[in-house]
Amino acid sequence: MSIVVARPMPARRGAQRGQLVALAHTRLMMLMLLFAAAVALVIGRLAMLAAFGGAEIRVNVATLAARADIVDRNGQPLARTIDAWTIAVHPRQLMGDKMELAAKLAALMPERGDQAWFYGQLSKDVSFSYLQRRASPTLVEQVNALGEPALVFARETQRLYPQSTLAAHALGFLSTDGHGMSGMERVLDARLLDPKNDGPPVALSLDTRVQAAMESELGRAMGAYQAKAASGLVLDVHTGELLAMVSLPVFNPNRVGMAGSEQLRNVNTQSVYELGSALKPIAIAAAIDTGVVSSMSRRFDATAPLQVGRFKIKDDHAQNRWLNIPETLIHSSNIATARIADELGAARLQTWFRKLGFDQKPEIELREKGRPLWPVFWARTTTMTTAYGHGMAVTPLHLANAYATLVNGGIARPATLLKKAPGAVAGTRVMSEATSARLRQLLRLIVLEGTGRKAEAPGYRVGGKTGTAEVAQGGGYAKNANVSTFAAAFPMDAPRYVVIAMMDSPKRVEANQFQTTAAYTAAPVVSRVITRVGAMLGVMPDERRDVDLTDLKPMIWRAPGEAGSHGE
Numbered sequence: 001m002s003i004v005v006a007r008p009m010p011a012r013r014g015a016q017r018g019q020l021v022a023l024a025h026t027r028l029m030m031l032m033l034l035f036a037a038a039v040a041l042v043i044g045r046l047a048m049l050a051a052f053g054g055a056e057i058r059v060n061v062a063t064l065a066a067r068a069d070i071v072d073r074n075g076q077p078l079a080r081t082i083d084a085w086t087i088a089v090h091p092r093q094l095m096g097d098k099m100e101l102a103a104k105l106a107a108l109m110p111e112r113g114d115q116a117w118f119y120g121q122l123s124k125d126v127s128f129s130y131l132q133r134r135a136s137p138t139l140v141e142q143v144n145a146l147g148e149p150a151l152v153f154a155r156e157t158q159r160l161y162p163q164s165t166l167a168a169h170a171l172g173f174l175s176t177d178g179h180g181m182s183g184m185e186r187v188l189d190a191r192l193l194d195p196k197n198d199g200p201p202v203a204l205s206l207d208t209r210v211q212a213a214m215e216s217e218l219g220r221a222m223g224a225y226q227a228k229a230a231s232g233l234v235l236d237v238h239t240g241e242l243l244a245m246v247s248l249p250v251f252n253p254n255r256v257g258m259a260g261s262e263q264l265r266n267v268n269t270q271s272v273y274e275l276g277s278a279l280k281p282i283a284i285a286a287a288i289d290t291g292v293v294s295s296m297s298r299r300f301d302a303t304a305p306l307q308v309g310r311f312k313i314k315d316d317h318a319q320n321r322w323l324n325i326p327e328t329l330i331h332s333s334n335i336a337t338a339r340i341a342d343e344l345g346a347a348r349l350q351t352w353f354r355k356l357g358f359d360q361k362p363e364i365e366l367r368e369k370g371r372p373l374w375p376v377f378w379a380r381t382t383t384m385t386t387a388y389g390h391g392m393a394v395t396p397l398h399l400a401n402a403y404a405t406l407v408n409g410g411i412a413r414p415a416t417l418l419k420k421a422p423g424a425v426a427g428t429r430v431m432s433e434a435t436s437a438r439l440r441q442l443l444r445l446i447v448l449e450g451t452g453r454k455a456e457a458p459g460y461r462v463g464g465k466t467g468t469a470e471v472a473q474g475g476g477y478a479k480n481a482n483v484s485t486f487a488a489a490f491p492m493d494a495p496r497y498v499v500i501a502m503m504d505s506p507k508r509v510e511a512n513q514f515q516t517t518a519a520y521t522a523a524p525v526v527s528r529v530i531t532r533v534g535a536m537l538g539v540m541p542d543e544r545r546d547v548d549l550t551d552l553k554p555m556i557w558r559a560p561g562e563a564g565s566h567g568e
Contacts, residue, residue: 075203092127159173161254165215170242171184182367202418217529222506225506240404270395297325302319305335346378372395407495440463461491461546
């Protein structure tokens with residue numbers, strides 16, 4: 001048996017090992033090159049952010065021009081220009097996980113949005129997007145600590161409304177380029193931006209104390225009665241200055257982008273309503289001033305509904321008897337008021353409404369104003385129904401101005417949101433002083449004896465009138481929705497202020513005794529507001545003083561046991 005032994009080949013094995021070493025070196029070099037490229041990419045990205053990020057912010061972040069402050073009549077700040085922080089993002093330059101980052105941002109800024117909202121901002125196909133404006137230094141530090149290079153921060157001047165939602169509709173708000181978009185910010189835009197006016201801030205007529213009281217009481221009632229909207233006004237009857245202008249729902253001018261169209265609408269000046277029986281004292285004043293009614297004891301037939309063509313005019317709380325002038329207003333008789341308007345005639349009633357501006361947009365500086373719904377044709381029925389507030393729609397501010405004229409001696413003055421210097425303010429005479437004095441008596445009687453009893457504020461001698469009208473819709477009227485208004489003035493022996501409260505579509509709930517009329521909804525608001533603000537406005541409660549009603553009270557007939565009316 002033979003054995004074959006293979007000879008070793010050392011040279012070949014050496015060559016193979018050399019090839020393996022060379023291959024390993026080549027792979028290592030490729031890996032190092034790839035790693036170097038990745039590092040270079042990251043460094044390049046960071047360099048880009050550092051080089052171009054700041055410049056892009058300087059282009060995109062708007063720094064507002066110097067803008068004068070706005071204060072209330074007592075110097076309380078309402079609008080200021082401040083230095084603030086802005087937090088923004090370059091969505092296309094994000095390096096981290098978007099969903100994870102969105103969750104962290106939502107935790108730090110929950111008032112701005114949830115995780116889904118932030119994820120949407122981070123995922124936009126844009127080069128720049130704001131995440132938060134007016135950010136605090138603490139929040140900036142917290143967001144910066146997240147370590148995302150695409151999140152950027154900048155200092156900029158911004159408009160701040162330190163009172164938040166207070167007087168939002170009167171103040172308005174700014175556009176992103178720093179110009180007034182609504183309210184007095186819009187009206188005063190040029191003046192506030194003029195560098196020549198680098199002096200004291202612009203003072204409005206508003207009183208933050210009165211504004212806060214009206215917002216508080218009206219908001220509480222609106223919530224309790226589940227109303228759709230509400231408005232409130234406090235007006236100086238001798239100057240036209242508005243001390244409070246409340247429109248609900250409200251918005252925050254610091255976060256105006258989150259407000260809906262209904263929140264931005266100023267109910268006081270933009271929304272027009274048929275205000276119901278609150279217009280009856282105006283028709284009565286016209287009849288007295290023109291001589292159609294020369295005696296308060298004159299009676300009008302309210303024994304049965306009034307048939308006019310195919311229309312029937314009825315009373316909600318029918319007395320079924322003849323009524324004199326005080327009784328017509330105390331019991332809020334549609335029938336008696338319609339008969340008075342019929343004698344007055346369409347021409348004279350229209351003239352009176354025109355004198356009070358009911359055919360024009362409300363007279364005030366604001367640009368946000370609605371045009372009244374003025375009848376195209378004044379038929380006999382139109383004259384009758386407009387006298388008790390149906391068939392013509394005006395704003396709550398129209399009503400406030402009209403009541404100021406009724407009680408201040410008969411002088412119509414435009415409303416204003418600017419503080420006036422002490423002294424007489426020019427106006428136009430609409431009625432005689434004697435007619436105005438008679439209306440002060442009648443309005444006081446309505447609160448003492450009639451539908452306005454719930455508006456009484458002890459010691460403040462309140463006078464006023466309820467107004468309840470069905471909401472107009474679709475060419476007709478909603479049977480289950482009312483506009484409830486109370487128009488008041490105080491103190492009636494020497495009137496200084498008009499107070500208006502109006503609610504759109506309050507619901508029947510336990511809080512209003514399941515009644516949606518003004519006597520149960522708007523009148524109590526007026527009472528609480530006057531009680532809160534009367535003394536701070538310099539009207540001291542005094543139950544020993546009152547309007548002299550000795551010539552009118554004997555005219556009021558009472559059934560045995562009757563204490564007064566609470567109807568409308």
